[in-house]
Amino acid sequence: MTETTNVQSIGYLPPQISSHYITFEKGSKVLLFLNYFQIDDQSLILISPRNFEYSNLSFTMFSSNISPTYRTSKKLLVSMEQFKSIVSFNILLFCDLYQNNSAKTYSKQARSVESFINPNQCDQVNILTVPGEQEIDFKKVQQFLDCKFKSIKQLYKSNSLAYMDSPYKLYDVLYRFDKNTLLIEYFRFLIDNQIYNELSDIQQHYQVTNLDITLYKFFDSKELPNSMNSVQAIRKKFNNQTRDQHFYLLQQMKHINQMHHQADYQNLICPDCQNTSKCSFLVSKSQQIFLAGESELFAYPVPIEYVNLIGRLFSQLICQMMHYAKTQNVYNRMNNIAQIERIEEAISCPSFNLERNYQNLEMLGDSVIKYLTSAMLFEDKGLNNESLLSSLRIKLITNKHLSDVYSILQMRTMNSKIHYKKVRNHMTMTINDVDDFKLSRKQQADIYEAICGACYIRDYEFSDVIKFFKLTNFGFQGVFPNFYTGNCLIQFPDVQNSGIYPLKQQKQIKPFVQNSIYNQSLDKFEQFLGCKLSRLNEAMTVEDYERLEFLGDAILEFLIVANVHKECEKYYYSQDQQQMCREGKFESKLLLCPGMLHIAKISLLDNGFMGTMALYYGYHQYAIGLCQDTQNEIEKVLEALRQEEFNEFYLINQYSTQIPKIMSDLWESVAACIMIEYGWEGVVKVYGEMYKPYIQYVVQNIYSVYDYHQLINRNIQIEKN
Numbered sequence: 193m194t195e196t197t198n199v200q201s202i203g204y205l206p207p208q209i210s211s212h213y214i215t216f217e218k219g220s221k222v223l224l225f226l227n228y229f230q231i232d233d234q235s236l237i238l239i240s241p242r243n244f245e246y247s248n249l250s251f252t253m254f255s256s257n258i259s260p261t262y263r264t265s266k267k268l269l270v271s272m273e274q275f276k277s278i279v280s281f282n283i284l285l286f287c288d289l290y291q292n293n294s295a296k297t298y299s300k301q302a303r304s305v306e307s308f309i310n311p312n313q314c315d316q317v318n319i320l321t322v323p324g325e326q327e328i329d330f331k332k333v334q335q336f337l338d339c340k341f342k343s344i345k346q347l348y349k350s351n352s353l354a355y356m357d358s359p360y361k362l363y364d365v366l367y368r369f370d371k372n373t374l375l376i377e378y379f380r381f382l383i384d385n386q387i388y389n390e391l392s393d394i395q396q397h398y399q400v401t402n403l404d405i406t407l408y409k410f411f412d413s414k415e416l417p418n419s420m421n422s423v424q425a426i427r428k429k430f431n432n433q434t435r436d437q438h439f440y441l442l443q444q445m446k447h448i449n450q451m452h453h454q455a456d457y458q459n460l461i462c463p464d465c466q467n468t469s470k471c472s473f474l475v476s477k478s479q480q481i482f483l484a485g486e487s488e489l490f491a492y493p494v495p496i497e498y499v500n501l502i503g504r505l506f507s508q509l510i511c512q513m514m515h516y517a518k519t520q521n522v523y524n525r526m527n528n529i530a531q532i533e534r535i536e537e538a539i540s541c542p543s544f545n546l547e548r549n550y551q552n553l554e555m556l557g558d559s560v561i562k563y564l565t566s567a568m569l570f571e572d573k574g575l576n577n578e579s580l581l582s583s584l585r586i587k588l589i590t591n592k593h594l595s596d597v598y599s600i601l602q603m604r605t606m607n608s609k610i611h612y613k614k615v616r617n618h619m620t621m622t623i624n625d626v627d628d629f630k631l632s633r634k635q636q637a638d639i640y641e642a643i644c645g646a647c648y649i650r651d652y653e654f655s656d657v658i659k660f661f662k663l664t665n666f667g668f669q670g671v672f673p674n675f676y677t678g679n680c681l682i683q684f685p686d687v688q689n690s691g692i693y694p695l696k697q698q699k700q701i702k703p704f705v706q707n708s709i710y711n712q713s714l715d716k717f718e719q720f721l722g723c724k725l726s727r728l729n730e731a732m733t734v735e736d737y738e739r740l741e742f743l744g745d746a747i748l749e750f751l752i753v754a755n756v757h758k759e760c761e762k763y764y765y766s767q768d769q770q771q772m773c774r775e776g777k778f779e780s781k782l783l784l785c786p787g788m789l790h791i792a793k794i795s796l797l798d799n800g801f802m803g804t805m806a807l808y809y810g811y812h813q814y815a816i817g818l819c820q821d822t823q824n825e826i827e828k829v830l831e832a833l834r835q836e837e838f839n840e841f842y843l844i845n846q847y848s849t850q851i852p853k854i855m856s857d858l859w860e861s862v863a864a865c866i867m868i869e870y871g872w873e874g875v876v877k878v879y880g881e882m883y884k885p886y887i888q889y890v891v892q893n894i895y896s897v898y899d900y901h902q903l904i905n906r907n908i909q910i911e912k913n
């Protein structure tokens with residue numbers, strides 16, 4: 193039985209990471225999956241027991257740019273002997289990095305080779321690493337094992353890690369000297385390398401007043417005053433009979449979890465790695481020293497570049513591979529109805545990835561679900577009043593329903609990062625927690641929405657979302673072709689941001705109606721809209737428009753959200769921008785956030801905007817059954833609108849309370865009328881044209897629009913308190 197101290201939970205481990213390795217030919221052959229990563233200008237191979245599929249996105253950890261070299265793992269069949277050597281290599285290497293090796297060979301707690309090839313009850317991290325660029329460098333593996341098991345040693349030269357045998361310990365070399373090196377030269381070196389700041393500090397630590405001696409003499413003299421512990425230890429062991437001419441002052445190699453000493457692990461940013469030289473096992477700031485004569489010091493038989501790569505990135509790469517595997521599993525379950533890159537995004541919580549997470553797709557998904565369910569319910573002619581429709585729609589889009597259908601796919605998500613300082617050695621450790629991090633119902637619903645968004649933007653086809661509905665037993669039954677085909681995209685011209693609010697310009701060309709003439713014939717309205725509409729009478733009649741308004745509301749919301757999302761991603765969500773943001777070179781508030789999409793949505797869909805638009809295009813003149821009170825209210829607000837300069841983008845929204853709500857309702861019900869007969873093509877032609885300059889304005893000025901609304905909300909909060 194494993195002791196509890198040997199158990200670590202890092203969340204659910206996908207089979208690609210935790211399965212056993214498959215053996216063939218009576219256990220004489222083992223199947224490996226090689227995963228190649230390009231890391232800056234180096235290449236790294238990680239071996240997994242099952243196949244991985246990768247997206248083509250790169251990512252950054254501790255200032256290293258990492259991308260999977262291929263879209264899938266490469267298969268390789270090796271002999272059992274070779275596999276055993278790889279496992280031994282890993283056990284020995286990681287036990288060195290985690291300082292579990294008291295002796296030079298196996299740590300007592302090390303896992304057995306069988307734990308990699310036997311079907312296991314407990315989840316374990318079964319990812320292995322190997323030296324090599326294009327293929328596994330078995331020669332290096334063997335050299336390492338020879339050194340460990342057969343004591344084939346190589347004297348230390350430079351630029352590698354070093355070890356001494358008795359007792360076995362790994363070091364980085366601090367300082368090389370000979371019998372003539374002066375003590376003061378060494379002290380200067382310590383200051384130059386920022387291990388101490390002042391000479392007086394060193395003198396105090398080393399307890400020396402007389403600097404006019406050699407370093408060799410300093411260690412050799414029994415009559416000098418007692419110095420710091422590590423110096424006293426060196427003096428005790430010092431043997432002046434040595435035939436060595438050169439000596440090394442050493443520091444114990446740092447523990448793998450100490451690699452990025454000052455890092456912000458949430459964002460995987462390390463100030464030391466941001467320099468040209470990244471964190472390395474060869475550099476330590478420890479003040480404790482050890483001494484070795486050149487004949488006692490040996491070169492660690494694995495290239496430092498490779499050991500550093502493992503030390504700097506291994507545990508985070510495991511976390512990233514968990515993400516890849518979970519993405520791949522969702523992708524396969526979904527029969528490719530969304531792009532793998534988007535699924536990566538949809539199953540990430542903000543705690544795993546601040547920039548690329550489900551929040552980016554959630555609002556798009558929310559609107560597509562709302563639109564499709566509204567259209568489906570509208571098709572049912574039996575549902576003849578708006579409140580019945582609304583309550584049925586609410587049932588379908590609540591967190592409860594969405595989290596219920598979410599659970600059907602049994603998706604696994606990324607809800608946190610592995611904290612590299614807390615990760616323990618997977619070559620000795622059993623990782624046995626099958627439970628994943630828990631998601632709230634709200635989070636599950638958000639992820640469900642995000643995946644719907646991901647499905648939709650693959651090709652901007654409703655059919656992909658509907659396929660996902662089927663897969664998750666959402667309960668979708670819509671059939672009317674006009675509602676579920678075509679796409680909602682508006683073609684935007686490449687115009688520079690003039691900063692002038694569109695209505696200010698449009699008003700100069702075509703002002704608001706001077707004298708409203710009520711109850712005009714609908715033929716004239718059809719002429720204005722540019723199409724014949726058989727249900728226009730229903731849409732414009734005060735007592736009758738409710739059902740159409742119910743549908744129109746969802747149509748316009750979706751039209752705005754889908755187009756704003758697409759345009760915003762084009763401008764503010766490039767890979768480069770995300771990258772710069774992670775590195776702190778780009779203010780994170782400048783990156784598109786879900787809050788911004790929400791603001792864009794309300795600034796184009798509130799009663800102020802839609803009501804003003806409806807009045808501007810004269811909808812009130814064709815309304816049927818407007819009472820005198822409403823007409824008076826309309827005339828009053830029209831007078832104000834005629835005077836309004838629209839110098840600021842927010843002015844239009846400030847009319848929200850003054851414009852009778854019926855105006856935005858008519859604005860919506862006419863959109864539904866067009867949809868029923870002409871589908872999305874018709875809606876885009878009429879409403880897309882009217883909305884185009886405003887969407888473009890909001891997208892291009894999203895930061896000022898966002899900041900303004902943030903300020904308003906803050907003031908509302910203050911007033912409340």
Ligand SMILES: [Zn+2]
Binds near residue numbers: 451463
């Ligand atoms: Zn670092």
Ligand SMILES: [Zn+2]
Binds near residue numbers: 857
């Ligand atoms: Zn409405």
